[in-house]
Amino acid sequence: MPIMARPRMTHQEGWRILREIRRIKPFIQASLSITKKRCGNPKCRCAQGVPIHETGVLTWKEGQRTRTLYVPVELREEVAKWVEEGKRLKALMAQMSEAQRLFLVKKRIARRRNTGS
Ligand SMILES: [Zn+2]
Numbered sequence: 093m094p095i096m097a098r099p100r101m102t103h104q105e106g107w108r109i110l111r112e113i114r115r116i117k118p119f120i121q122a123s124l125s126i127t128k129k130r131c132g133n134p135k136c137r138c139a140q141g142v143p144i145h146e147t148g149v150l151t152w153k154e155g156q157r158t159r160t161l162y163v164p165v166e167l168r169e170e171v172a173k174w175v176e177e178g179k180r181l182k183a184l185m186a187q188m189s190e191a192q193r194l195f196l197v198k199k200r201i202a203r204r205r206n207t208g209s
Contacts, residue, residue: 122152
């Protein structure tokens with residue numbers, strides 16, 4: 093497919109960012125934290141002392157509320173990848189917005205030159 097057939101609604105940098113966005117893998121906008129908790133078993137040594145059981149928790153904001161979700165230990169590594177991918181997408185969205193603002197500014201300048209006003 094010839095690349096020039098595309099309508100020119102962005103410039104080279106914009107296309108580069110779009111290609112990156114297309115390569116995004118499953119993502120999530122949240123953060124993963126590993127904390128320690130008590131298991132709830134009254135016979136466990138944690139019942140008397142400090143929390144000793146590692147637990148993975150996903151947290152995110154919904155409006156003003158912070159929501160949390162337990163992450164099973166076998167999925168922790170995978171979920172950490174989703175979180176990283178979410179950050180990457182957020183950064184790419186900011187880059188794309190910047191690229192499009194620049195595109196607009198350049199178009200405006202070109203127009204002014206052409207009309208001579
Ligand atoms: Zn325990």
